[in-house]
Amino acid sequence: MPPQTLVVDNGSYTIKSGFASENATLDDCRLIPNCLARSRDRRVLVASQLETCRDFGGMMFRRPVEKGYLVNWEAEKEIWDLTFLDKESPLACQPQSTNLLLTEAPNAPVSLQNNTDQMVFEEYEFSSYLRCVAPSLIPWNHIPSLFDPSTTPTPSPPLPAEAALIIDTGFSHTHIVPTFSGQPYNTAIRRLDIGGKFLTNYLKELVSMRTWNMMDETHIMNTVKETTCFVSSNFSRDLERCKRLSPSDNPIVRDYVLPDYNTGKLGFAREHVARKSGPAGGDGDDEQVMVLSNERFCVPELLFNPSDIGVKQAGLAEGVMQSLEMVPDQLKPALLANIVIVGGNANIPGLKERFEADLRPMAPTEAVVRVAVPEDPVKAAWTGGVRYTGSADFRRRLVTRVEYMEHGLHWAQRKMAGEDPVAGGELKETSAERDRRENRSHKKRRMD
Amino acid sequence: MPTIEILPQTQSTHSHHGVNWAYTTLPPAHSVSGTLPSGTSGRGQRARANNYENSAARQRQINARISELEKDNYRDVVIPIPKSDAKRASYRSRHTATQNVRRVLQSQKTFVNHLADEEALHPGVAAPTSQQRNDDTTAGVGSDDEMDIDTPETKAREEEDGTPPVIMIGGNILDGGPPLGYARAVSRPSKQAERKFCEICGYWGNYRCGKCGARYCDTHCMALHLETACNKLYR
Numbered sequence: 220m221p222p223q224t225l226v227v228d229n230g231s232y233t234i235k236s237g238f239a240s241e242n243a244t245l246d247d248c249r250l251i252p253n254c255l256a257r258s259r260d261r262r263v264l265v266a267s268q269l270e271t272c273r274d275f276g277g278m279m280f281r282r283p284v285e286k287g288y289l290v291n292w293e294a295e296k297e298i299w300d301l302t303f304l305d306k307e308s309p310l311a312c313q314p315q316s317t318n319l320l321l322t323e324a325p326n327a328p329v330s331l332q333n334n335t336d337q338m339v340f341e342e343y344e345f346s347s348y349l350r351c352v353a354p355s356l357i358p359w360n361h362i363p364s365l366f367d368p369s370t371t372p373t374p375s376p377p378l379p380a381e382a383a384l385i386i387d388t389g390f391s392h393t394h395i396v397p398t399f400s401g402q403p404y405n406t407a408i409r410r411l412d413i414g415g416k417f418l419t420n421y422l423k424e425l426v427s428m429r430t431w432n433m434m435d436e437t438h439i440m441n442t443v444k445e446t447t448c449f450v451s452s453n454f455s456r457d458l459e460r461c462k463r464l465s466p467s468d469n470p471i472v473r474d475y476v477l478p479d480y481n482t483g484k485l486g487f488a489r490e491h492v493a494r495k496s497g498p499a500g501g502d503g504d505d506e507q508v509m510v511l512s513n514e515r516f517c518v519p520e521l522l523f524n525p526s527d528i529g530v531k532q533a534g535l536a537e538g539v540m541q542s543l544e545m546v547p548d549q550l551k552p553a554l555l556a557n558i559v560i561v562g563g564n565a566n567i568p569g570l571k572e573r574f575e576a577d578l579r580p581m582a583p584t585e586a587v588v589r590v591a592v593p594e595d596p597v598k599a600a601w602t603g604g605v606r607y608t609g610s611a612d613f614r615r616r617l618v619t620r621v622e623y624m625e626h627g628l629h630w631a632q633r634k635m636a637g638e639d640p641v642a643g644g645e646l647k648e649t650s651a652e653r654d655r656r657e658n659r660s661h662k663k664r665r666m667d
Numbered sequence: 668m669p670t671i672e673i674l675p676q677t678q679s680t681h682s683h684h685g686v687n688w689a690y691t692t693l694p695p696a697h698s699v700s701g702t703l704p705s706g707t708s709g710r711g712q713r714a715r716a717n718n719y720e721n722s723a724a725r726q727r728q729i730n731a732r733i734s735e736l737e738k739d740n741y742r743d744v745v746i747p748i749p750k751s752d753a754k755r756a757s758y759r760s761r762h763t764a765t766q767n768v769r770r771v772l773q774s775q776k777t778f779v780n781h782l783a784d785e786e787a788l789h790p791g792v793a794a795p796t797s798q799q800r801n802d803d804t805t806a807g808v809g810s811d812d813e814m815d816i817d818t819p820e821t822k823a824r825e826e827e828d829g830t831p832p833v834i835m836i837g838g839n840i841l842d843g844g845p846p847l848g849y850a851r852a853v854s855r856p857s858k859q860a861e862r863k864f865c866e867i868c869g870y871w872g873n874y875r876c877g878k879c880g881a882r883y884c885d886t887h888c889m890a891l892h893l894e895t896a897c898n899k900l901y902r
């Protein structure tokens with residue numbers, strides 16, 4: 220096993236990536252936009268090339284990860300090549316002498332897992348490789364210190380939290396994943412189809428219906444969302460305020476001054492300033508101001524009440540209770556007392572407090588409910604992954620390229636899943652299993 | 668030149684609405700279709716609107732809006748891979764891709780295609796119900812009072828070689844079973860009643876448009892709705 224291990228949390232919005240080391244810090248994890256973007260002047264920017272961009276007006280995106288799952292390898296290869304193979308990239312490596320720990324979302328279709336495994340071994344030729352579910356890496360962080368800062372992390376070798384309920388609320392969707400000893404409890408995993416992209420698009424739609432037409436300005440609206448949205452602790456009260464109070468008396472109202480790409484001025488949020496709304500007047504003031512009121516909290520509210528927009532799924536707190544229905548009774552208290560919220564939406568102000576307030580009355584009265592958000596909820600799977608690479612469990616599941624070449628895809632996948640393909644001797648495959656593995660069905664021999 | 672246009676039809680929602688209007692504070696779930704002074708909602712119209720709100724056509728509109736909100740771009744766009752530069756050729760150690768790699772790279776399948784394939788291969792694998800699971804797992808376990816994970820019945824057994832501890836329940840290793848698959852992992856609908864909002868300003872939508880079933884909150888928003896959005900809310 221080569222000494223160097225690359226940990227890649229391959230999200231739909233960003234790739235969280237860096238090399239594992241004993242003393243790795245959050246700064247060792249880089250955020251790479253997982254997309255191709257086309258600017259107004261029709262230049263195509265790949266991944267970190269977006270950082271050089273100053274004009275995000277009308278920018279369009281192509282994302283290889285669709286609905287949270289790595290679907291389009293044509294685009295992903297372009298991004299990975301630039302990120303991991305280009306000599307000027309800070310993450311450049313020789314795959315042939317590097318181990319890869321790669322994440323995926325829970326419940327990925329097998330055909331997509333097959334594609335990824337084949338690309339990793341046959342195209343990139345990583346020396347060894349393990350694919351796992353991203354939320355299952357969170358318990359490898361030191362969970363007790365999230366709730367009690369006075370506790371100290373366990374010395375190496377690292378061990379996972381015995382029980383932790385992970386809420387991973389990202390760009391494409393939100394997953395509720397009970398874990399025991401770092402293993403996801405599969406039948407209890409629940410998904411809510413609301414993620415950061417949905418919230419941004421909803422904000423975009425509301426603003427476009429009410430004031431400015433922002434339908435083509437996904438990037439700006441994502442920034443507006445990140446700088447102005449919050450989760451209300453009292454939704455009815457705040458909705459009343461926005462109805463009854465004049466904007467100057469309403470503490471919720473904010474201005475977002477839109478960026479001006481002609482002069483290079485960045486956008487920013489500020490307290491509301493009473494002025495003519497709409498485009499610039501003739502007084503030399505060319506600020507374009509978007510006034511935000513109930514949009515600020517009605518948008519993230521979808522995470523708690525997806526039915527507000529007609530999505531027929533339970534919100535976060537109810538989703539957790541649905542998940543717990545599947546867990547043995549005597550393990551529920553340990554999960555309720557160790558809830559960790561990760562993913563980009565965990566950064567929305569007020570989310571943790573509101574979740575706790577919603578969940579408390581649903582949980583048994585005698586149960587302790589504790590909720591934590593790690594210091595950096597976006598990088599938490601990566602930091603957990605780094606600690607995990609130091610564990611015996613990681614070494615046990617890791618598949619070498621030689622093993623893959625010798626025993627094939629199905630064997631490799633069983634080893635990654637924690638089964639012991641060696642002790643079981645020759646693997647017996649049914650034809651259905653082989654079809655599943657080789658990603659084909661009788662229906663489907665069409666060209667794709 | 669501004670890069671962003673202001674929509675001509677609408678105006679600021681915060682300016683002057685609700686003049687001479689008594690707001691209701693009824694929780695939206697219990698709100699009823701009231702009668703506005705202008706008398707837009709007669710009994711017959713209300714019934715039609717009610718039917719409309721629960722109709723398949725309305726549901727299609729809502730679904731179309733939801734899939735709109737899941738898109739990466741407002742308009743359909745094809746962003747091709749940039750033409751390869753000389754540097755790229757050196758990324759790869761080999762010059763021929765394997766058959767698998769060629770197939771994967773050429774695939775233009777979407778996530779929905781992959782889901783359909785998965786469903787075709789594994790039709791109707793039902794998820795265990797919560798009742799079944801509770802029956803399975805509580806068998807042979809001690810009293811319900813013992814809720815701690817460290818009770819004698821549920822013990823974390825730490826392996827000596829540093830592999831993660833295995834949690835034992837009633838003499839069996841805890842095992843959540845295989846993954847459910849995408850379709851079955853989705854959360855069920857909420858038990859809460861659906862809330863209704865004004866489709867103009869976002870306040871509680873206590874009134875329904877007699878023509879199209881859209882919700883609004885007061886005469887001001889009603890006027891705006893009739894003027895700009897009636898019957899075309901979801902594009």
Ligand SMILES: [Zn+2]
Pocket residue numbers: 865866867868869870883884885888
């Ligand atoms: Zn209104």
Ligand SMILES: [Zn+2]
Pocket residue numbers: 876877878879880881892893896897898
């Ligand atoms: Zn109408």
